[in-house]
Amino acid sequence: MSGELAEKLCNDNIRDALRTLEPTGNIKERQKEYLTKKLMLCMVVVVLGIILSAVLWIKERSHVDIVDNRLYRNAYGDGVRQVELVAENGSEEIALSLEIEEKQYDAKELDALMQDFIPILEETVLGDNQSIDMVQQDLCFVDGIEGFPFLVEWSTDGEYIDYDGHLLCESLKQPVVVKITAVISYNLYETEHSMSCYVYPPKADNDTDTMLENELKQTEADSRENEFMTLPSEINGTGLSWSFKKSYNALLVLIAAPLIALLLYYSFDRDLYRQVEDRKQELRLDYPEVVSSLALLIGAGMTPTNAWAKLVKDYVTKKENTGKTRCVYEEMLFTVREIQNGISQMSAYERFGLRCQLTNYNKLAAMMAHNVTKGSSNLADLLREEAANAFEERKHMARELGEKAGTKLLMPMMLLLGMIMVIIVVPAFTNYL
Numbered sequence: 001m002s003g004e005l006a007e008k009l010c011n012d013n014i015r016d017a018l019r020t021l022e023p024t025g026n027i028k029e030r031q032k033e034y035l036t037k038k039l040m041l042c043m044v045v046v047v048l049g050i051i052l053s054a055v056l057w058i059k060e061r062s063h064v065d066i067v068d069n070r071l072y073r074n075a076y077g078d079g080v081r082q083v084e085l086v087a088e089n090g091s092e093e094i095a096l097s098l099e100i101e102e103k104q105y106d107a108k109e110l111d112a113l114m115q116d117f118i119p120i121l122e123e124t125v126l127g128d129n130q131s132i133d134m135v136q137q138d139l140c141f142v143d144g145i146e147g148f149p150f151l152v153e154w155s156t157d158g159e160y161i162d163y164d165g166h167l168l169c170e171s172l173k174q175p176v177v178v179k180i181t182a183v184i185s186y187n188l189y190e191t192e193h194s195m196s197c198y199v200y201p202p203k204a205d206n207d208t209d210t211m212l213e214n215e216l217k218q219t220e221a222d223s224r225e226n227e228f229m230t231l232p233s234e235i236n237g238t239g240l241s242w243s244f245k246k247s248y249n250a251l252l253v254l255i256a257a258p259l260i261a262l263l264l265y266y267s268f269d270r271d272l273y274r275q276v277e278d279r280k281q282e283l284r285l286d287y288p289e290v291v292s293s294l295a296l297l298i299g300a301g302m303t304p305t306n307a308w309a310k311l312v313k314d315y316v317t318k319k320e321n322t323g324k325t326r327c328v329y330e331e332m333l334f335t336v337r338e339i340q341n342g343i344s345q346m347s348a349y350e351r352f353g354l355r356c357q358l359t360n361y362n363k364l365a366a367m368m369a370h371n372v373t374k375g376s377s378n379l380a381d382l383l384r385e386e387a388a389n390a391f392e393e394r395k396h397m398a399r400e401l402g403e404k405a406g407t408k409l410l411m412p413m414m415l416l417l418g419m420i421m422v423i424i425v426v427p428a429f430t431n432y433l
Helices: 003-009 012-021 027-060 107-113 118-124 208-222 249-299 304-322 327-340 345-356 359-374 379-408 410-432
Strands: 070-072 081-088 093-100 151-156 176-186 189-199 228-230 241-244
Touching: 012 027, 012 249, 027 249, 093 208, 118 189, 208 228, 249 304, 249 327, 249 359, 249 379, 304 327, 304 359, 327 345, 345 359, 359 379, 379 410
Parallel strands: none
Antiparallel strands: 070 228, 081 093, 081 241, 151 176, 176 189
16 A cells, blocks of 8 residues: 555544554554455455355355145154245235255165154144144144154044145034044054044135145145155146245345444544553553652652652563563653654653653653753652542542442343343242243
């Protein structure tokens, strides 16, 4: 990236923040590096978004056309296949979602995978009915329950339910009692479980969507032993044509990628400003320690310049041992080097206050500069008084930080309270019922 482009893309706030964080660095090179990093990340997000969009687009169009109304199942062990279909009858399109179970094999293989348990069987056989005492829709005559090693066969004693559980009660006017029997077998073990159900006249249902959905489900269930299922070619005498439902995930990704890149672009600036605020917070916290240390050393007989250099020397030694840096001592070290390079002490202290950008440090710099020009016999007393005020301000700051932390913890505490109320109330309510 050229320097001229970096100058145009960097506003004054970003330039000041970079200068604050690295006062000794080359600001032009720093802003060029900063913008290059930010733009590269945004470009990576956009490129990845385009690639992902293309992959989704290719995947969504990888389905072959439906030929002879056949949908092929997954092989055994490959799981359920979820498809989105569109049925066209010439005048409208009906969107449907269908789960196609994996291909199942003969009864011998099913015996090793299926089990049966009577309470679960009684609940499963209801299908979409609410109670065995009011059957108005087809029953679900399953041939096994996953997790139990039994094979189930069904029989009925009446003409209103066939062996597949379909209701044959179009002409039924009054409810009738029908006995259904489940023969549960496993190897040489065999037992029967009988249930009496009350079959009511069926509900009138002329909704094309519901009829087509029910027929799809029934066709899927009846063809689970086949390699494919055949979709119905007509409904209510109207011909149907089938296709897969179109998905717009690729378009959504293509739109979202530039938006995410734009958010990242501006989040870089927000992160930069946050670093500046963190630096100011660190300076505020370290100010009492710096002032009290200077007061102690000057009160012990050292000159202000030597006391300043002593703090810097101790910091450099500690940094070499621990690797930790503190902003205020880095600025003090920079001031010492400025003095060593020929800048006057008064100018060096004033520049120190400007770099710190805080009122307290401007006051400290003014006291040090005044001592250089006019001398001050009571500088140690002034620093001790300033240290006392600084420690009081630090206590007030700590109190504010504690209040902010308490506010941030309010939402998790409310969530915990809600969870505790659920843990207490739900069992009590359940026992009451």
